[in-house]
Amino acid sequence: xxxxxxxxxxxxxxxxxxxxxxxxxxxxxxxxxxxxxxxxxxxxxxxxxxxxxxxxxxxxxxxxxxxxxxxxxxxxxxxxxxxxxxxxxxxxxxxxxxxxxxxxxxxxxxxxxxxxxxxxxxxxxxxxxxxxxxxxxxxxxxxxxxxxxxxxxxxxxxxxxxxxxxxxxxxxxxxxxxxxxxxxxxxxxxxxxxxxxxxxxxxxxxxxxxxxxxxxxxxxxxxxxxxxxxxxxxxxxxxxxxxxxxxxxxxxxxxxxxxxxxxxxxxxxxxxxxxxxxxxxxxxxxxxxxxxxxxxxxxxxxxxxxxxxxxxxxxxxxxxxxxxxxxxxxxxxxxxxxxxxxxxxxxxxxxxxxxxxxxxxxxxxxxxxxxxxxxxxxxxxxxxxxxxxxxxxxxxxxxxxxxxxxxxxxxxxxxxxxxxxxxxxxxxxxxxxxxxxxxxxxxxxxxxxxxxxxxxxxxxxxxxxxxxxxxxxxxxx
Numbered sequence: 091x092x093x094x095x096x097x098x099x100x101x102x103x104x105x106x107x108x109x110x111x112x113x114x115x116x117x118x119x120x121x122x123x124x125x126x127x128x129x130x131x132x133x134x135x136x137x138x139x140x141x142x143x144x145x146x147x148x149x150x151x152x153x154x155x156x157x158x159x160x161x162x163x164x165x166x167x168x169x170x171x172x173x174x175x176x177x178x179x180x181x182x183x184x185x186x187x188x189x190x191x192x193x194x195x196x197x198x199x200x201x202x203x204x205x206x207x208x209x210x211x212x213x214x215x216x217x218x219x220x221x222x223x224x225x226x227x228x229x230x231x232x233x234x235x236x237x238x239x240x241x242x243x244x245x246x247x248x249x250x251x252x253x254x255x256x257x258x259x260x261x262x263x264x265x266x267x268x269x270x271x272x273x274x275x276x277x278x279x280x281x282x283x284x285x286x287x288x289x290x291x292x293x294x295x296x297x298x299x300x301x302x303x304x305x306x307x308x309x310x311x312x313x314x315x316x317x318x319x320x321x322x323x324x325x326x327x328x329x330x331x332x333x334x335x336x337x338x339x340x341x342x343x344x345x346x347x348x349x350x351x352x353x354x355x356x357x358x359x360x361x362x363x364x365x366x367x368x369x370x371x372x373x374x375x376x377x378x379x380x381x382x383x384x385x386x387x388x389x390x391x392x393x394x395x396x397x398x399x400x401x402x403x404x405x406x407x408x409x410x411x412x413x414x415x416x417x418x419x420x421x422x423x424x425x426x427x428x429x430x431x432x433x434x435x436x437x438x439x440x441x442x443x444x445x446x447x448x449x450x451x452x453x454x455x456x457x458x459x460x461x462x463x464x465x466x467x468x469x470x471x472x473x474x475x476x477x478x479x480x481x482x483x484x485x486x487x488x489x490x491x492x493x494x495x496x497x498x499x500x501x502x503x504x505x506x507x508x509x510x511x512x513x514x515x516x517x518x519x520x521x522x523x524x525x526x527x528x529x530x531x532x533x534x535x536x537x538x539x540x541x542x543x544x545x546x547x548x549x550x551x552x553x554x555x556x557x558x559x560x561x562x563x564x565x566x567x
Contacts, residue, residue, distance in 0.1 A: 133431075137168060140431050146391070147169060148173060149169045149173070150395075155402060156197065162201075172198065173365070174194075174198040175396075192243075203250075211243075212258075214257070215273060225272065227272070229275075233276040233283070237550075240287045252295070253296035253297070259300070260274070260281055262314075264310070265310055286552075288328070296361065298329075298330065300333030306347060306348070331362065334351070334363070335366040335367075336366065337367075348380065353386075356389035356390065362384075364380065366396040368412060369423070372410040374426040381426075381430040385430065395412055399418055473493055474564050477507075486554050487552070493505060495544060499541060501540055501567055505521075505532045506530065506531050507530050511558060514555065515552070521538075532549060
Protein backbone atom coordinates (compact mmCIF):
# COMPACT_ATOMS: atom_id res chain seq x y z
CA UNK A 91 0.00 0.00 0.00
CA UNK A 92 1.31 3.43 -0.86
CA UNK A 93 1.55 5.31 2.40
CA UNK A 94 1.25 8.89 1.26
CA UNK A 95 -2.42 9.78 1.68
CA UNK A 96 -3.54 13.18 2.83
CA UNK A 97 -5.10 13.35 6.32
CA UNK A 98 -8.59 13.20 4.83
CA UNK A 99 -7.66 10.00 2.97
CA UNK A 100 -6.16 8.12 5.88
CA UNK A 101 -9.28 6.45 7.31
CA UNK A 102 -10.05 4.92 3.93
CA UNK A 103 -6.48 3.96 3.12
CA UNK A 104 -5.80 2.27 6.46
CA UNK A 105 -8.39 -0.38 5.59
CA UNK A 106 -9.34 -0.98 9.17
CA UNK A 107 -5.88 -1.60 10.56
CA UNK A 108 -5.15 -0.74 14.17
CA UNK A 109 -2.10 1.51 14.23
CA UNK A 110 -0.52 1.79 17.65
CA UNK A 111 2.44 4.02 18.42
CA UNK A 112 5.10 2.09 20.23
CA UNK A 113 3.52 -1.28 19.45
CA UNK A 114 6.66 -2.63 17.89
CA UNK A 115 9.13 -1.86 20.63
CA UNK A 116 9.50 -5.47 21.71
CA UNK A 117 9.14 -7.16 18.35
CA UNK A 118 11.68 -9.00 16.28
CA UNK A 119 14.78 -9.09 18.47
CA UNK A 120 17.50 -10.53 16.26
CA UNK A 121 20.63 -8.43 16.59
CA UNK A 122 21.96 -5.94 19.06
CA UNK A 123 21.33 -2.26 18.39
CA UNK A 124 24.77 -1.24 19.58
CA UNK A 125 27.58 -2.46 17.38
CA UNK A 126 31.28 -1.82 17.35
CA UNK A 127 32.56 0.07 14.34
CA UNK A 128 36.16 -0.31 13.22
CA UNK A 129 38.20 2.82 13.81
CA UNK A 130 38.28 5.09 10.80
CA UNK A 131 35.49 3.18 9.01
CA UNK A 132 32.44 5.00 10.33
CA UNK A 133 30.52 7.43 8.13
CA UNK A 134 28.40 10.16 9.69
CA UNK A 135 25.37 10.07 7.34
CA UNK A 136 23.00 7.33 6.23
CA UNK A 137 23.72 7.57 2.52
CA UNK A 138 27.50 7.56 2.95
CA UNK A 139 27.33 4.68 5.43
CA UNK A 140 25.18 2.61 3.06
CA UNK A 141 27.48 3.34 0.13
CA UNK A 142 30.35 1.59 1.91
CA UNK A 143 28.68 -1.74 1.14
CA UNK A 144 27.52 -0.69 -2.33
CA UNK A 145 23.97 0.13 -1.26
CA UNK A 146 21.86 3.28 -1.13
CA UNK A 147 19.76 4.80 1.63
CA UNK A 148 16.96 7.00 0.35
CA UNK A 149 13.81 8.88 1.24
CA UNK A 150 10.53 9.99 -0.30
CA UNK A 151 10.48 13.67 -1.28
CA UNK A 152 7.40 15.87 -1.69
CA UNK A 153 7.44 19.13 -3.64
CA UNK A 154 5.15 20.62 -0.99
CA UNK A 155 8.09 20.58 1.45
CA UNK A 156 10.92 21.71 -0.82
CA UNK A 157 10.48 25.23 0.57
CA UNK A 158 11.17 23.97 4.11
CA UNK A 159 14.88 24.54 4.75
CA UNK A 160 15.05 22.11 7.67
CA UNK A 161 13.48 19.39 5.52
CA UNK A 162 15.79 19.95 2.56
CA UNK A 163 18.88 20.26 4.75
CA UNK A 164 18.27 16.88 6.38
CA UNK A 165 17.28 15.21 3.10
CA UNK A 166 20.31 16.58 1.27
CA UNK A 167 22.73 15.63 4.03
CA UNK A 168 21.51 12.13 4.85
CA UNK A 169 20.16 10.42 1.73
CA UNK A 170 21.61 9.42 -1.64
CA UNK A 171 18.43 8.15 -3.34
CA UNK A 172 15.12 9.94 -3.84
CA UNK A 173 11.61 8.72 -4.64
CA UNK A 174 8.92 11.21 -5.63
CA UNK A 175 6.10 10.79 -3.11
CA UNK A 176 3.21 11.55 -5.50
CA UNK A 177 4.65 13.60 -8.33
CA UNK A 178 5.40 10.78 -10.80
CA UNK A 179 2.15 8.87 -10.34
CA UNK A 180 -0.47 8.52 -13.04
CA UNK A 181 -2.78 11.36 -12.00
CA UNK A 182 0.16 13.76 -11.74
CA UNK A 183 1.92 12.90 -15.00
CA UNK A 184 -1.08 12.35 -17.32
CA UNK A 185 -3.99 14.36 -15.89
CA UNK A 186 -5.70 14.34 -19.29
CA UNK A 187 -5.37 11.50 -21.74
CA UNK A 188 -2.30 11.90 -23.98
CA UNK A 189 -1.48 15.24 -22.33
CA UNK A 190 1.53 14.66 -20.10
CA UNK A 191 2.61 17.04 -17.37
CA UNK A 192 6.02 16.57 -15.78
CA UNK A 193 6.25 19.90 -13.95
CA UNK A 194 6.08 18.48 -10.43
CA UNK A 195 7.96 15.28 -11.24
CA UNK A 196 10.79 17.34 -12.72
CA UNK A 197 10.92 19.48 -9.58
CA UNK A 198 11.67 16.41 -7.49
CA UNK A 199 14.05 15.00 -10.10
CA UNK A 200 15.95 18.24 -10.57
CA UNK A 201 16.30 18.80 -6.81
CA UNK A 202 17.70 15.29 -6.48
CA UNK A 203 20.27 15.38 -9.27
CA UNK A 204 21.34 18.93 -8.47
CA UNK A 205 22.23 17.58 -5.03
CA UNK A 206 24.06 14.52 -6.33
CA UNK A 207 21.35 11.90 -5.77
CA UNK A 208 19.81 9.19 -7.90
CA UNK A 209 16.07 8.77 -8.40
CA UNK A 210 13.64 5.86 -8.20
CA UNK A 211 10.53 6.24 -10.38
CA UNK A 212 7.19 5.62 -8.67
CA UNK A 213 4.83 4.39 -10.16
CA UNK A 214 3.69 3.55 -13.72
CA UNK A 215 0.74 1.13 -13.48
CA UNK A 216 -1.50 1.09 -10.40
CA UNK A 217 -5.20 0.69 -9.64
CA UNK A 218 -5.07 3.75 -7.37
CA UNK A 219 -4.47 7.45 -8.04
CA UNK A 220 -5.73 7.09 -11.59
CA UNK A 221 -7.13 10.26 -13.17
CA UNK A 222 -10.85 10.26 -13.92
CA UNK A 223 -10.36 9.72 -17.63
CA UNK A 224 -8.49 6.47 -16.93
CA UNK A 225 -11.04 5.28 -14.37
CA UNK A 226 -13.72 5.63 -17.05
CA UNK A 227 -11.89 3.29 -19.46
CA UNK A 228 -12.03 -0.47 -19.59
CA UNK A 229 -10.98 -3.39 -21.75
CA UNK A 230 -8.68 -2.78 -24.70
CA UNK A 231 -9.00 1.00 -24.40
CA UNK A 232 -7.65 0.88 -20.85
CA UNK A 233 -4.91 -1.56 -21.81
CA UNK A 234 -3.78 0.75 -24.61
CA UNK A 235 -3.93 3.74 -22.27
CA UNK A 236 -1.70 1.91 -19.77
CA UNK A 237 0.86 1.12 -22.46
CA UNK A 238 0.78 4.68 -23.76
CA UNK A 239 1.23 6.04 -20.25
CA UNK A 240 4.26 3.86 -19.57
CA UNK A 241 5.82 4.88 -22.87
CA UNK A 242 5.09 8.55 -22.34
CA UNK A 243 6.51 8.79 -18.82
CA UNK A 244 9.53 6.57 -19.40
CA UNK A 245 10.48 8.33 -22.63
CA UNK A 246 10.56 11.66 -20.77
CA UNK A 247 12.91 10.25 -18.12
CA UNK A 248 14.74 7.78 -20.35
CA UNK A 249 18.27 7.12 -19.12
CA UNK A 250 17.72 9.22 -16.00
CA UNK A 251 15.88 6.93 -13.54
CA UNK A 252 17.71 4.21 -11.58
CA UNK A 253 14.67 1.97 -11.11
CA UNK A 254 10.94 2.15 -11.80
CA UNK A 255 8.11 0.66 -9.77
CA UNK A 256 6.47 -0.53 -12.98
CA UNK A 257 3.46 -2.18 -11.31
CA UNK A 258 2.26 -1.32 -7.81
CA UNK A 259 0.06 -3.30 -5.42
CA UNK A 260 -1.53 -5.75 -7.85
CA UNK A 261 -2.12 -8.57 -5.34
CA UNK A 262 -4.98 -9.09 -2.90
CA UNK A 263 -4.36 -8.99 0.85
CA UNK A 264 -6.26 -12.16 1.64
CA UNK A 265 -5.71 -15.22 -0.52
CA UNK A 266 -2.56 -14.25 -2.38
CA UNK A 267 -4.33 -13.93 -5.73
CA UNK A 268 -4.59 -10.92 -7.98
CA UNK A 269 -6.44 -7.85 -6.75
CA UNK A 270 -9.68 -7.15 -8.59
CA UNK A 271 -9.09 -3.85 -10.40
CA UNK A 272 -9.88 -2.20 -13.71
CA UNK A 273 -6.37 -3.11 -14.91
CA UNK A 274 -6.76 -6.75 -13.85
CA UNK A 275 -10.04 -6.91 -15.75
CA UNK A 276 -8.21 -6.09 -18.99
CA UNK A 277 -6.67 -9.59 -18.81
CA UNK A 278 -4.38 -11.54 -16.52
CA UNK A 279 -1.37 -10.71 -18.71
CA UNK A 280 -1.54 -6.98 -17.94
CA UNK A 281 1.43 -7.05 -15.55
CA UNK A 282 3.56 -8.91 -18.07
CA UNK A 283 2.61 -6.42 -20.79
CA UNK A 284 3.51 -3.52 -18.48
CA UNK A 285 6.99 -4.95 -17.84
CA UNK A 286 7.65 -5.73 -21.49
CA UNK A 287 6.53 -2.23 -22.46
CA UNK A 288 8.76 -0.70 -19.79
CA UNK A 289 11.83 -2.66 -20.92
CA UNK A 290 11.37 -1.46 -24.47
CA UNK A 291 10.83 2.13 -23.32
CA UNK A 292 14.03 2.33 -21.24
CA UNK A 293 16.31 -0.72 -21.41
CA UNK A 294 18.70 0.73 -18.81
CA UNK A 295 16.24 1.24 -15.94
CA UNK A 296 15.73 -1.50 -13.37
CA UNK A 297 12.12 -2.70 -13.49
CA UNK A 298 10.48 -3.49 -10.14
CA UNK A 299 7.26 -4.95 -8.83
CA UNK A 300 6.28 -3.08 -5.62
CA UNK A 301 3.79 -4.10 -2.91
CA UNK A 302 2.92 -3.94 0.78
CA UNK A 303 2.34 -6.89 3.14
CA UNK A 304 4.80 -9.10 1.25
CA UNK A 305 7.40 -8.90 4.04
CA UNK A 306 6.30 -11.99 5.99
CA UNK A 307 7.43 -15.15 4.19
CA UNK A 308 4.54 -17.21 5.59
CA UNK A 309 1.78 -14.97 4.21
CA UNK A 310 -0.23 -16.00 1.14
CA UNK A 311 0.27 -12.61 -0.48
CA UNK A 312 4.04 -12.96 -0.25
CA UNK A 313 3.83 -16.38 -1.84
CA UNK A 314 1.56 -15.09 -4.58
CA UNK A 315 4.05 -12.41 -5.59
CA UNK A 316 6.94 -14.86 -5.28
CA UNK A 317 5.21 -17.29 -7.66
CA UNK A 318 4.59 -14.52 -10.18
CA UNK A 319 8.24 -13.42 -10.13
CA UNK A 320 9.40 -17.03 -10.45
CA UNK A 321 7.10 -17.49 -13.44
CA UNK A 322 8.31 -14.26 -15.05
CA UNK A 323 11.95 -15.23 -14.65
CA UNK A 324 11.31 -18.69 -16.10
CA UNK A 325 9.65 -17.23 -19.20
CA UNK A 326 12.01 -14.32 -19.76
CA UNK A 327 9.58 -11.59 -18.76
CA UNK A 328 11.82 -8.60 -17.95
CA UNK A 329 11.74 -8.02 -14.18
CA UNK A 330 14.83 -6.87 -12.28
CA UNK A 331 13.70 -6.24 -8.73
CA UNK A 332 11.02 -6.63 -6.10
CA UNK A 333 10.12 -3.72 -3.85
CA UNK A 334 9.11 -4.55 -0.28
CA UNK A 335 7.24 -1.51 1.00
CA UNK A 336 7.76 -2.66 4.61
CA UNK A 337 5.20 -0.52 6.43
CA UNK A 338 5.43 -2.21 9.81
CA UNK A 339 2.67 -1.79 12.41
CA UNK A 340 0.82 -3.87 14.96
CA UNK A 341 -1.27 -5.61 12.30
CA UNK A 342 1.63 -6.08 9.88
CA UNK A 343 4.56 -6.49 12.24
CA UNK A 344 8.20 -7.14 11.52
CA UNK A 345 8.88 -10.87 11.67
CA UNK A 346 12.18 -12.68 11.98
CA UNK A 347 11.45 -14.45 8.67
CA UNK A 348 11.88 -11.08 6.88
CA UNK A 349 15.44 -12.11 6.01
CA UNK A 350 14.05 -15.33 4.52
CA UNK A 351 11.70 -13.28 2.35
CA UNK A 352 14.52 -11.10 1.08
CA UNK A 353 16.86 -14.00 0.36
CA UNK A 354 14.11 -16.07 -1.29
CA UNK A 355 13.24 -13.33 -3.77
CA UNK A 356 16.94 -12.68 -4.39
CA UNK A 357 17.47 -16.37 -5.16
CA UNK A 358 15.11 -15.98 -8.13
CA UNK A 359 17.68 -13.68 -9.73
CA UNK A 360 16.17 -10.30 -8.88
CA UNK A 361 17.34 -7.46 -6.66
CA UNK A 362 15.33 -6.61 -3.57
CA UNK A 363 14.75 -2.99 -2.59
CA UNK A 364 13.07 -1.88 0.64
CA UNK A 365 11.04 0.91 -0.86
CA UNK A 366 8.74 2.63 1.68
CA UNK A 367 10.01 1.75 5.13
CA UNK A 368 8.33 3.15 8.23
CA UNK A 369 7.90 1.51 11.63
CA UNK A 370 5.11 2.74 13.87
CA UNK A 371 6.56 3.45 17.27
CA UNK A 372 9.98 3.93 15.73
CA UNK A 373 11.63 1.00 17.54
CA UNK A 374 15.40 1.35 17.28
CA UNK A 375 15.75 -2.42 17.61
CA UNK A 376 13.32 -3.15 14.79
CA UNK A 377 14.96 -0.57 12.54
CA UNK A 378 18.33 -2.21 13.19
CA UNK A 379 16.88 -5.65 12.44
CA UNK A 380 15.45 -4.50 9.11
CA UNK A 381 18.77 -2.95 8.05
CA UNK A 382 20.77 -6.00 9.15
CA UNK A 383 18.44 -8.31 7.24
CA UNK A 384 19.04 -6.29 4.09
CA UNK A 385 22.79 -6.21 4.67
CA UNK A 386 22.84 -10.00 5.04
CA UNK A 387 21.63 -10.50 1.44
CA UNK A 388 23.96 -9.17 -1.28
CA UNK A 389 21.09 -8.55 -3.70
CA UNK A 390 19.26 -6.33 -1.22
CA UNK A 391 20.55 -3.18 -2.88
CA UNK A 392 19.04 -0.35 -0.87
CA UNK A 393 16.54 1.04 1.61
CA UNK A 394 14.16 3.99 1.30
CA UNK A 395 12.28 5.42 4.29
CA UNK A 396 8.89 6.93 3.46
CA UNK A 397 9.53 10.46 4.62
CA UNK A 398 12.16 12.55 6.37
CA UNK A 399 10.70 13.65 9.74
CA UNK A 400 7.79 12.23 11.73
CA UNK A 401 5.78 15.30 10.74
CA UNK A 402 6.29 14.43 7.07
CA UNK A 403 4.89 10.91 7.39
CA UNK A 404 1.54 9.98 5.88
CA UNK A 405 0.84 8.29 9.23
CA UNK A 406 1.09 11.48 11.26
CA UNK A 407 3.74 12.59 13.71
CA UNK A 408 2.07 10.95 16.72
CA UNK A 409 2.93 7.45 15.46
CA UNK A 410 6.66 8.30 15.51
CA UNK A 411 7.43 6.14 12.45
CA UNK A 412 10.61 7.69 11.01
CA UNK A 413 14.25 8.39 11.89
CA UNK A 414 13.92 12.12 12.67
CA UNK A 415 11.39 13.68 15.04
CA UNK A 416 9.14 16.54 13.99
CA UNK A 417 11.77 19.07 15.07
CA UNK A 418 14.38 17.46 12.84
CA UNK A 419 16.30 15.77 15.66
CA UNK A 420 17.90 12.36 15.18
CA UNK A 421 16.06 9.64 17.10
CA UNK A 422 17.44 6.48 18.67
CA UNK A 423 16.30 4.63 15.54
CA UNK A 424 18.59 6.85 13.45
CA UNK A 425 21.59 5.88 15.54
CA UNK A 426 20.75 2.17 15.35
CA UNK A 427 20.45 2.35 11.55
CA UNK A 428 23.68 4.32 11.13
CA UNK A 429 25.58 1.91 13.36
CA UNK A 430 24.26 -1.10 11.46
CA UNK A 431 25.23 0.42 8.12
CA UNK A 432 28.71 1.31 9.36
CA UNK A 433 29.23 -2.23 10.65
CA UNK A 434 28.55 -3.77 7.24
CA UNK A 435 31.38 -5.36 5.28
CA UNK A 436 32.76 -2.71 2.92
CA UNK A 437 32.45 -3.20 -0.80
CA UNK A 438 35.97 -3.00 -2.19
CA UNK A 439 34.91 -3.33 -5.81
CA UNK A 440 34.30 -0.22 -7.93
CA UNK A 441 31.15 1.59 -6.93
CA UNK A 442 28.09 0.54 -8.94
CA UNK A 443 26.66 4.03 -8.65
CA UNK A 444 26.53 5.59 -12.13
CA UNK A 445 27.20 9.29 -12.71
CA UNK A 446 24.28 11.54 -11.86
CA UNK A 447 22.17 12.10 -14.94
CA UNK A 448 21.55 15.59 -16.28
CA UNK A 449 18.27 17.30 -15.50
CA UNK A 450 15.48 16.55 -17.97
CA UNK A 451 14.19 19.20 -20.29
CA UNK A 452 10.86 20.58 -19.15
CA UNK A 453 9.70 20.52 -22.77
CA UNK A 454 9.47 17.30 -24.79
CA UNK A 455 12.68 16.49 -26.64
CA UNK A 456 12.27 16.20 -30.42
CA UNK A 457 12.54 12.69 -31.74
CA UNK A 458 15.87 12.31 -33.60
CA UNK A 459 15.58 11.39 -37.26
CA UNK A 460 15.69 7.66 -37.92
CA UNK A 461 17.70 6.27 -40.81
CA UNK A 462 15.06 4.88 -43.15
CA UNK A 463 15.23 1.33 -44.42
CA UNK A 464 15.81 0.76 -48.14
CA UNK A 465 12.72 1.63 -50.16
CA UNK A 466 11.22 3.92 -47.52
CA UNK A 467 13.24 7.11 -48.09
CA UNK A 468 11.12 10.21 -47.55
CA UNK A 469 9.95 11.85 -50.74
CA UNK A 470 10.28 15.64 -51.03
CA UNK A 471 7.27 17.02 -49.21
CA UNK A 472 6.09 13.53 -48.27
CA UNK A 473 6.78 11.11 -45.41
CA UNK A 474 8.41 7.77 -44.74
CA UNK A 475 7.82 5.03 -42.17
CA UNK A 476 10.30 2.53 -40.71
CA UNK A 477 9.60 -0.32 -38.32
CA UNK A 478 11.76 -2.08 -35.75
CA UNK A 479 11.13 -4.94 -33.35
CA UNK A 480 11.82 -3.82 -29.78
CA UNK A 481 10.85 -7.01 -27.94
CA UNK A 482 9.64 -10.53 -28.67
CA UNK A 483 8.51 -13.58 -26.76
CA UNK A 484 6.98 -16.94 -27.67
CA UNK A 485 3.81 -16.17 -29.60
CA UNK A 486 4.13 -12.40 -29.65
CA UNK A 487 6.25 -9.30 -30.13
CA UNK A 488 6.34 -5.52 -29.72
CA UNK A 489 7.27 -3.09 -32.49
CA UNK A 490 7.82 0.63 -32.93
CA UNK A 491 7.14 2.57 -36.12
CA UNK A 492 8.83 5.91 -36.84
CA UNK A 493 7.00 8.29 -39.17
CA UNK A 494 9.28 11.00 -40.60
CA UNK A 495 8.38 14.08 -42.61
CA UNK A 496 10.29 14.98 -45.75
CA UNK A 497 11.34 18.44 -46.89
CA UNK A 498 8.09 20.06 -45.78
CA UNK A 499 5.83 19.69 -42.76
CA UNK A 500 3.09 17.08 -42.55
CA UNK A 501 -0.35 17.81 -41.07
CA UNK A 502 -1.51 14.20 -41.05
CA UNK A 503 -0.24 10.77 -42.08
CA UNK A 504 -1.31 7.23 -42.88
CA UNK A 505 0.92 4.15 -42.76
CA UNK A 506 0.04 0.91 -44.56
CA UNK A 507 1.56 -2.55 -44.66
CA UNK A 508 0.65 -6.19 -45.20
CA UNK A 509 1.67 -9.09 -42.98
CA UNK A 510 3.34 -12.01 -44.72
CA UNK A 511 2.20 -14.44 -42.04
CA UNK A 512 -0.62 -14.73 -39.53
CA UNK A 513 0.39 -11.79 -37.34
CA UNK A 514 -2.34 -9.65 -35.77
CA UNK A 515 -2.14 -6.50 -33.65
CA UNK A 516 -3.38 -6.87 -30.07
CA UNK A 517 -2.74 -3.34 -28.76
CA UNK A 518 -1.68 -0.15 -30.53
CA UNK A 519 -0.76 3.27 -29.13
CA UNK A 520 0.03 6.56 -30.81
CA UNK A 521 -2.21 5.82 -33.80
CA UNK A 522 -5.64 4.65 -34.98
CA UNK A 523 -5.76 1.33 -36.77
CA UNK A 524 -8.13 -0.11 -39.35
CA UNK A 525 -8.03 -2.77 -42.00
CA UNK A 526 -8.76 -6.48 -42.07
CA UNK A 527 -6.91 -9.71 -42.67
CA UNK A 528 -3.25 -9.24 -43.52
CA UNK A 529 -3.64 -5.56 -44.52
CA UNK A 530 -3.05 -2.92 -41.83
CA UNK A 531 -3.71 0.82 -41.96
CA UNK A 532 -2.65 3.17 -39.15
CA UNK A 533 -3.60 6.86 -39.10
CA UNK A 534 -2.31 9.54 -36.77
CA UNK A 535 -4.04 10.48 -33.53
CA UNK A 536 -5.29 14.07 -33.20
CA UNK A 537 -2.22 15.00 -31.16
CA UNK A 538 0.60 13.59 -33.30
CA UNK A 539 -0.49 14.27 -36.87
CA UNK A 540 1.55 17.45 -37.31
CA UNK A 541 5.25 16.79 -37.97
CA UNK A 542 7.73 19.54 -38.82
CA UNK A 543 9.92 19.15 -41.90
CA UNK A 544 12.61 16.57 -41.20
CA UNK A 545 11.17 15.68 -37.77
CA UNK A 546 9.43 12.47 -36.74
CA UNK A 547 6.93 10.85 -34.43
CA UNK A 548 6.34 7.25 -33.40
CA UNK A 549 3.58 4.79 -32.71
CA UNK A 550 3.89 1.30 -31.30
CA UNK A 551 1.99 -1.95 -30.96
CA UNK A 552 2.05 -5.44 -29.57
CA UNK A 553 1.03 -8.33 -31.83
CA UNK A 554 0.45 -12.05 -31.89
CA UNK A 555 2.61 -14.29 -34.04
CA UNK A 556 6.27 -14.22 -35.02
CA UNK A 557 8.13 -10.91 -35.05
CA UNK A 558 8.17 -9.35 -38.51
CA UNK A 559 9.34 -6.14 -40.20
CA UNK A 560 7.15 -5.70 -43.29
CA UNK A 561 7.68 -2.99 -45.90
CA UNK A 562 5.74 0.15 -44.95
CA UNK A 563 4.30 2.93 -47.05
CA UNK A 564 3.56 6.39 -45.69
CA UNK A 565 1.08 8.84 -47.19
CA UNK A 566 0.61 12.43 -46.03
CA UNK A 567 -2.90 13.72 -45.44
